[in-house]
Amino acid sequence: MSEHTAPTKERILEAAGEIFGQRGFKDATIRAIAQAAEVNIAAINYHFRDKEGLYGAVLEEVFHIGFTRFPATLGLDTNIDPEQRLRAFIRAMFFRLLSREGWGGIAGRGRLIARELLAPSPAFEAVLDRYIKPHKDLLVTIIIEIMGVNPGPEKLMSCAISIIGQCIYYAMASPVIRKISTDNAPTEENLDRLAEFVWLFSLGGIAKIKDATLSPVKETV
Amino acid sequence: MSEHTAPTKERILEAAGEIFGQRGFKDATIRAIAQAAEVNIAAINYHFRDKEGLYGAVLEEVFHIGFTRFPATLGLDTNIDPEQRLRAFIRAMFFRLLSREGWGGIAGRGRLIARELLAPSPAFEAVLDRYIKPHKDLLVTIIIEIMGVNPGPEKLMSCAISIIGQCIYYAMASPVIRKISTDNAPTEENLDRLAEFVWLFSLGGIAKIKDATLSPVKETV
DNA sequence: AGGAAAATAAAACATTTGTTTGAAACTGGC
DNA sequence: GCCAGTTTCAAACAAATGTTTTATTTTCCT
Known part of the structure; x- marks a missing residue:
């Protein structure tokens, strides 16, 4: 993963902000965010506990x-x-x-x-x-x-x-x-x-x- | 179902307007609407084809x-x-x-x-x-x-x-x-x-x- | 270099949810 | 009274989705 410029956690926040903004909380899927951030799905739960935790951090x-x-x-x-x-x-x-x-x-x-x-x-x-x-x-x-x-x-x-x-x-x-x-x-x-x-x-x-x-x-x- | 005042289709529209308004399209579930309208789930698809059709009618x-x-x-x-x-x-x-x-x-x-x-x-x-x-x-x-x-x-x-x-x-x-x-x-x-x-x-x-x-x-x- | 802790990955799980199916109940005309 | 068409119902289906599990890799301190 050294091919990425930003560390995983920041990439998730970045992608999540974009996708939550576009689709709203419910319509934004963990999988879409993970894909946009080029990150494994489980990494989101690891860093932010759950979807709601991620949303709070983004906000x-x-x-x-x-x-x-x-x-x-x-x-x-x-x-x-x-x-x-x-x-x-x-x-x-x-x-x-x-x-x-x-x-x-x-x-x-x-x-x-x-x-x-x-x-x-x-x-x-x-x-x-x-x-x-x-x-x-x-x-x-x-x-x-x-x-x-x-x-x-x-x-x-x-x-x-x-x-x-x-x-x-x-x-x-x-x-x-x-x-x-x-x-x-x-x-x-x-x-x-x-x-x-x-x-x-x-x-x-x-x-x-x-x-x-x-x-x-x-x-x- | 003769215990209801309004016919099924109108009850669905009524309940759907309320719930779509409160929760938004994605977050509103067919089941919640059906329950609020006191109607079988399938009745929604029967009268409005699908969820999107219901939403259009409500709008x-x-x-x-x-x-x-x-x-x-x-x-x-x-x-x-x-x-x-x-x-x-x-x-x-x-x-x-x-x-x-x-x-x-x-x-x-x-x-x-x-x-x-x-x-x-x-x-x-x-x-x-x-x-x-x-x-x-x-x-x-x-x-x-x-x-x-x-x-x-x-x-x-x-x-x-x-x-x-x-x-x-x-x-x-x-x-x-x-x-x-x-x-x-x-x-x-x-x-x-x-x-x-x-x-x-x-x-x-x-x-x-x-x-x-x-x-x-x-x-x- | 060694090893414990942190981070990442793939797969599986449990729920939720829109939709369909096939049968039952009802309605209106003959 | 009966039958075709319409409407209602319970159950099942298939897809999507948040979360967990378990294994593997990486990081970093001594």
């Missing part, structure tokens, strides 16, 4: 790499204006989720995260506390600064969901998006433009929510 | 019911102002996707649609042409009217994706959202408020995009 590794390579604060100082920090936050999400350098877009691991949101696995709980909650808190902080006022936790959370939802929808629905509009498919060369759009759209949304909070109007319908 | 029925009971134009006239039509459009999406009357929220069929976006099945192609594309076209029409100008197909599509993405994200990520914030979980009693928020946020987003289109600014970073 942890995927999040770690993604948030390490594309931190939400993309090298920006805290004293830079909050609009630009939101811009960096959104760009980081797009590139983390969809770029080849990140979770690999369509064919790759971005969809593994989408699957977790849809149906969290037992291994997701840890990832939620370690990565997602702090990530959300950072976004909320940025939104407060942009608004200049604090509209309360409920509206803040709604804003955060609207922003994150736009980003993740691109990763999640990319198969369908590219069937409807190639211009807006989240391909490598479109990521910059799409991130810029979502940033502007979200700035407008935040401004509108601020207005509505400061001067609530009675409904007419 | 078609789910979309038909959803768009029939919650049309995107929710009884509004075309000459009403476009902001209110957007409001109706978004409300319809929320209630179609998440209400008990619609695709049944968390435990139900809303997630079946989310799964299709993530990994379209062969049966999805037909649904795409019949329901989703016209639905998108309607939204684009509304956005044009709100803007008062036509920013071009690319920006229009981006707006549509941002709006639809927010709605679908609630349906898709509801398991995680409710773990982070119960106030913003898309439960029956929250739907009105969430739809209202997404509407406002989107109005702000559209306005901002219109501004940026009319007076583009050079980037400073």
